[in-house]
Amino acid sequence: MTETLFTITISKRLARRVLATAAVLTIVGQVGAQQPPAVTENSTADEIQKFCTNIADAARDQRYLLQKQELEKLQAGVDERIKTLENRTAEYQDWLKRRNDFLARAQAGLVDIFKTMKPDAAAPQLAEMRLEIAAAIIMQLPARQSALFLAEMDPQKAGMISTIISSATDPNSSKARAANTPPNTPKAPS
Numbered sequence: 001m002t003e004t005l006f007t008i009t010i011s012k013r014l015a016r017r018v019l020a021t022a023a024v025l026t027i028v029g030q031v032g033a034q035q036p037p038a039v040t041e042n043s044t045a046d047e048i049q050k051f052c053t054n055i056a057d058a059a060r061d062q063r064y065l066l067q068k069q070e071l072e073k074l075q076a077g078v079d080e081r082i083k084t085l086e087n088r089t090a091e092y093q094d095w096l097k098r099r100n101d102f103l104a105r106a107q108a109g110l111v112d113i114f115k116t117m118k119p120d121a122a123a124p125q126l127a128e129m130r131l132e133i134a135a136a137i138i139m140q141l142p143a144r145q146s147a148l149f150l151a152e153m154d155p156q157k158a159g160m161i162s163t164i165i166s167s168a169t170d171p172n173s174s175k176a177r178a179a180n181t182p183p184n185t186p187k188a189p190s
Contacts, residue, residue, distance in 0.1 A: 111140045
């Protein structure tokens with residue numbers, strides 16, 4: 001038979017604490033056993049090289065992704081500006097067409113007005129206009145009527161208008177000839 005020398009009674013709470021403490025001490029001992037071996041300088045350089053090699057592709061991909069996103073934002077901005085410019089170009093072309101139509105109608109109407117006028121009444125009005133406009137009107141009138149208008153005008157203004165008309169019909173009065181004329185040098189009448 002076995003004899004019991006003494007009996008110990010402990011509460012459940014105390015038993016749980018003792019078991020928890022024993023478990024923690026067992027785990028701490030195992031964690032200490034899992035520490036890596038001592039690190040040497042060569043192994044550190046190798047590990048760094050491996051790490052950098054392993055993440056290089058991911059870093060490059062991430063960099064490309066960021067660059068692609070930036071380029072997409074820039075492209076969207078450029079596309080928006082192009083669309084705005086196209087809209088403005090369309091508006092300008094519409095305005096220019098309306099302006100040219102108006103000018104053609106106005107010029108035709110102005111020429112018709114001068115066709116019906118007597119030379120002594122029309123000559124002073126043509127003399128007061130810009131010379132280019134007066135020349136354009138006279139060019140569109142019949143030759144006999146144009147001659148009468150010019151005869152009624154001041155001889156100097158009539159000469160300048162005749163010069164404009166003749167240079168408009170001269171095939172040698174191109175932009176190239178104008179480019180060869182030095183600035184601030186008056187053109188000799190043709």
